[in-house]
Amino acid sequence: MADISIADLKTKAKIIRKEIITSTTAAGSGHPTSSLSAVEIATALFFGGMMRYDAKKPDWPDRDRFILSKGHAAPLLYAVLAEAGYFSADQLPTLRKLGSPLEGHPNMRRLPGVEASTGSLGQGLSIGIGHALAAKMDKKDYRVYVLLGDGETDEGQVWEAAMSAKKYQLDNLVAIVDQNGYQQTGPTAEVLDLRPQGPRWEAFGWFAQEINGHDLEAVLNAFEKAAQTKGRPSVILANTVKGYPLQDLLKADPNHHGKPLKADEAEKALALLDQMVT
Amino acid sequence: MATGKSTREAFGLALAELGAELNDIVVVDGDVHNSTRTEHFAKRFPDRFFNVGIAESNMVGVAAGLASSGKRAWLASFACFVMCNAYDQLRMSVAFPCLDVKVVGTHAGISIGEDGPSQMGIEDVSLACSLPNFTVVVPADEPSMTCAVRAIAKLKTPAYLRAGRPNVPIVYENGCDIQIGKANQLRDGKDVTIIANGLMVSAALAAADQLASEGIQARVLDMHTVKPIDEAAIASAAADTGKIVVAEEHLLHGGLGSAVAMAVVKQKPVPMRFVGLNDCFAESGPPEGLLQKYGLTAADIVRAAKELI
Ligand SMILES: Cc1ncc(C[n+]2csc(CCOP(=O)(O)OP(=O)(O)O)c2C)c(N)n1
Ligand SMILES: [Mg+2]
Numbered sequence: 001m002a003d004i005s006i007a008d009l010k011t012k013a014k015i016i017r018k019e020i021i022t023s024t025t026a027a028g029s030g031h032p033t034s035s036l037s038a039v040e041i042a043t044a045l046f047f048g049g050m051m052r053y054d055a056k057k058p059d060w061p062d063r064d065r066f067i068l069s070k071g072h073a074a075p076l077l078y079a080v081l082a083e084a085g086y087f088s089a090d091q092l093p094t095l096r097k098l099g100s101p102l103e104g105h106p107n108m109r110r111l112p113g114v115e116a117s118t119g120s121l122g123q124g125l126s127i128g129i130g131h132a133l134a135a136k137m138d139k140k141d142y143r144v145y146v147l148l149g150d151g152e153t154d155e156g157q158v159w160e161a162a163m164s165a166k167k168y169q170l171d172n173l174v175a176i177v178d179q180n181g182y183q184q185t186g187p188t189a190e191v192l193d194l195r196p197q198g199p200r201w202e203a204f205g206w207f208a209q210e211i212n213g214h215d216l217e218a219v220l221n222a223f224e225k226a227a228q229t230k231g232r233p234s235v236i237l238a239n240t241v242k243g244y245p246l247q248d249l250l251k252a253d254p255n256h257h258g259k260p261l262k263a264d265e266a267e268k269a270l271a272l273l274d275q276m277v278t
Numbered sequence: 279m280a281t282g283k284s285t286r287e288a289f290g291l292a293l294a295e296l297g298a299e300l301n302d303i304v305v306v307d308g309d310v311h312n313s314t315r316t317e318h319f320a321k322r323f324p325d326r327f328f329n330v331g332i333a334e335s336n337m338v339g340v341a342a343g344l345a346s347s348g349k350r351a352w353l354a355s356f357a358c359f360v361m362c363n364a365y366d367q368l369r370m371s372v373a374f375p376c377l378d379v380k381v382v383g384t385h386a387g388i389s390i391g392e393d394g395p396s397q398m399g400i401e402d403v404s405l406a407c408s409l410p411n412f413t414v415v416v417p418a419d420e421p422s423m424t425c426a427v428r429a430i431a432k433l434k435t436p437a438y439l440r441a442g443r444p445n446v447p448i449v450y451e452n453g454c455d456i457q458i459g460k461a462n463q464l465r466d467g468k469d470v471t472i473i474a475n476g477l478m479v480s481a482a483l484a485a486a487d488q489l490a491s492e493g494i495q496a497r498v499l500d501m502h503t504v505k506p507i508d509e510a511a512i513a514s515a516a517a518d519t520g521k522i523v524v525a526e527e528h529l530l531h532g533g534l535g536s537a538v539a540m541a542v543v544k545q546k547p548v549p550m551r552f553v554g555l556n557d558c559f560a561e562s563g564p565p566e567g568l569l570q571k572y573g574l575t576a577a578d579i580v581r582a583a584k585e586l587i
Contacts, residue, residue, distance in 0.1 A: 061347075065347075107374075107375075108346075115346070116343075116346065116371070116375070117374050117375045118370070123367055123370055124339075126335070126336045126338070126339020126340050126342070126343065126367070126371070127340075127346065128343060129340050130341060130343015130344040131343045131344075131346060131347045133304075133328060133340065134304075134343070137325065137326070138347075156335070157367070160331070160333035160336035161336050164328075164331065164333065167330070168328070
């Protein structure tokens, strides 16, 4: 594990959360709650020593890949990439503005560090398989991480991908499902209940771990275990809270899908984050 | 005209040859390599060949990922399955990021015959043309398919290549040169121009023979590239012959005829006629019988040309 402490990681997570709230509120649209639930996952990967990358060389062939399959969580990706040094955090307030490469959904042709252009749900895992196959062919040891939403796993393509990843024994591939319990029109339990997901992935030949997705130590451990797993792909089912840790603020609409916080809500949210112990 | 191999077979053989020269070519299959003829590549280069099963969406995404990590990715399936089943994946995972993925749709058109409408790609060209960044190529015969495979391999951007099932007459008996975006003039004439691609090129030449015997001189253009279309060749045809017939083994909506008509209207409006599938599905039957029943023969082209004269 990296020399960075859990306390330092919590500080990073806090910075990222603030950027998510500020940038979406400034944009007047976007998906803050979908971004907030996966902050610890992305923080552990980029700053917890889990991923190998060089922000100065975004096309470095040996880099580990992070694919945001749930592309609507772009504000999370942008905040993380800025914090990692791919571009200046000064650009974050341009989110969704005309001319800005920080589009509503990630565009790999416009922003360094973005590995795939996503936004149509269900496609990222297949792309990740392509990268992972290329690594095996080229005898390179880079790893591929794909973040999916729990609602996203309704898509048939996800399971097509799951089957083929097993066929090719892609132990360099890790899928993370952000199990925040909501999708666009309601709770996943009501729209299409796929829980428990563990047995599903296991039946498809994957190594599955279910963890608390806001517990940084648990997240880091899960990535470590995935890295040690040989001969099959790994999935991490991260139980999270949509909008974490603003669930009290958002309790009238816990899903709060696809809309920014109003200015006064955003202010309260930022204050709340400041009070949180790290 | 002598009969040559099918364009799918020519594609499969050319791809395997190319695989021997370029070791970064990879091929993704959806359980149809014996139909699409990527089997030739698979046999020679099993380590660069991925059969992901009957899962076209995933097939396209895997190819996109391979291309993103520096491979020249090719994928092939039936034209209808890859285009219709995985269109969003082609749009989002390939066209939008403009990746080096070559998509080959075989069993295009109604000349597949007895298998019937479920297996016939009749809208694939229209769909491919609607993908920004895609080049769209429809070779006429075995030699031109062999050239086309090499021509599109040189592109770093996505392309759609259309191939057919049956063995087809050899149009280019003395070899050929396929330059992307440049029509091949196969015959000159002053009275009418017939613009065709794919299977309809040989029909266009037969139609030109028939017209010549009746004193009508037809220019024949093989418009193998539908996108980007050769506007200059179309403008000259309009200026020199004043009448244009377009023939394609595809729905009339959104195919070659639409692309040519747009160029004609832009460059020099002249009367036109269109030979193709008129807003319908075909049915099962022998290829020749189907082409006759659905109006895709030399006689149909002759009739259309005479309507203009
Ligand atoms: C193919 C596709 N269909 C529909 C949508 C619209 N959409 C955007 S986000 C979303 C819900 C996603 O839920 P989930 O994957 O659980 O992500 P969360 O926002 O909860 O993190 C939907 C349906 C889309 N982007 N792509
Ligand atoms: Mg969700």
